[in-house]
Amino acid sequence: MSEPLKLLAFAGSTRKDSYNQAVLNVVSDAAEAAGAIVDRVSLADFPMPLFDQDLESRDGLPPTTIELKKRMTAADGLLIASPEYNSAFSPLMKNTIDWVSRAETDDEPPLSAYRGKSTLLVAASPGGLGGIRGLYALRSVFQNIGVTVYPSMLAIGSAYQLVDDNGVLTDEKWRQRLASLAKEYVDFAGKLKG
Ligand SMILES: Cc1cc2nc3c(=O)[nH]c(=O)nc-3n(C[C@H](O)[C@H](O)[C@H](O)COP(=O)(O)O)c2cc1C
Numbered sequence: 001m002s003e004p005l006k007l008l009a010f011a012g013s014t015r016k017d018s019y020n021q022a023v024l025n026v027v028s029d030a031a032e033a034a035g036a037i038v039d040r041v042s043l044a045d046f047p048m049p050l051f052d053q054d055l056e057s058r059d060g061l062p063p064t065t066i067e068l069k070k071r072m073t074a075a076d077g078l079l080i081a082s083p084e085y086n087s088a089f090s091p092l093m094k095n096t097i098d099w100v101s102r103a104e105t106d107d108e109p110p111l112s113a114y115r116g117k118s119t120l121l122v123a124a125s126p127g128g129l130g131g132i133r134g135l136y137a138l139r140s141v142f143q144n145i146g147v148t149v150y151p152s153m154l155a156i157g158s159a160y161q162l163v164d165d166n167g168v169l170t171d172e173k174w175r176q177r178l179a180s181l182a183k184e185y186v187d188f189a190g191k192l193k194g
Contacts, residue, residue: 005036005190008075012082012093014044019124019159020131022169023178024081027122030179031079034186038079039071043092051098065099069113072100077189078119078147079182084127084134084155093138101145115146118192120185122178123155124163130155148192150185154178 009028011020021042028038046064049055061069072078082089100113109115119142123131132155139149154177156162162171169175 002190002193005077005186005193006075007031007036007038007077007079007186007189008072009038009040009079010043012043012080012090012096014042014092017163017167018083019126019156019163020081020083020122022159022163022167023122023124023156023174024079025167026169026175026178027079027081027120027182030182031186033179034183036186036189039075041068041071043096046096048095048099051095056102061099061102061104065102066104068096069100069104072113072117075117076193077117077185079185080119080138081122081124082131082134082138084123084125084129084131087133088137089134089141094141097141097145111145114142117146118148118150118185118189120150120182120189121153122181123153124159125155125157126160128157130157130159150188152181152184154181 011024013020032038046068048062082093121135123135125131135153142149164170
């Protein structure tokens with residue numbers, strides 16, 4: 001029997017009451033129910049300075065980057081919920097992607113943590129479009145760094161009406177749509193992994 005699919009799940013927001021984290025929780029639960037092992041991380045536990053190439057030359061990669069790279073390398077795919085900021089994705093997301101893209105040693109192949117992986121992208125926003133424009137920007141970045149992006153994405157608008165005070169997405173229709181998308185993605189990522 002083949003090994004179970006391993007996924008790393010993180011949101012592009014560390015906000016206490018993050019809608020994206022609420023949505024990611026539903027996706028992660030559904031991916032587990034579909035048989036995947038999900039490593040759930042909060043980027044709050046991986047603080048990294050704003051990327052600066054002189055800083056990198058001087059100090060190398062931060063320990064938080066090295067640890068996140070390790071967890072990403074161990075995964076077959078990524079579950080990501082990303083907020084939309086001014087029609088793109090969050091600076092936290094970009095900073096994390098940039099640091100993790102860097103090699104630790106001269107003989108490490110470029111983009112080693114990303115190549116051969118797939119990802120499922122979802123978003124939530126208080127606005128009407130749900131953050132879909134940010135997802136298209138994010139999808140373009142991932143495609144250019146060797147990550148296969150699952151064709152379907154979901155962006156959930158008016159999130160303030162759908163997430164309760166405990167950070168739980170309570171809307172049954174969206175929960176089902178997310179769960180069904182997560183299951184589709186687990187099947188897809190499993191086939192890609194072989
Ligand atoms: C700088 C900034 C820009 C924003 N731009 C957008 C935007 O373009 N589209 C949108 O739907 N929401 C936008 N928002 C609102 C975010 O969707 C909202 O803050 C959301 O709660 C962030 O996700 P989170 O709940 O996971 O932290 C913006 C928020 C900030 C702080």
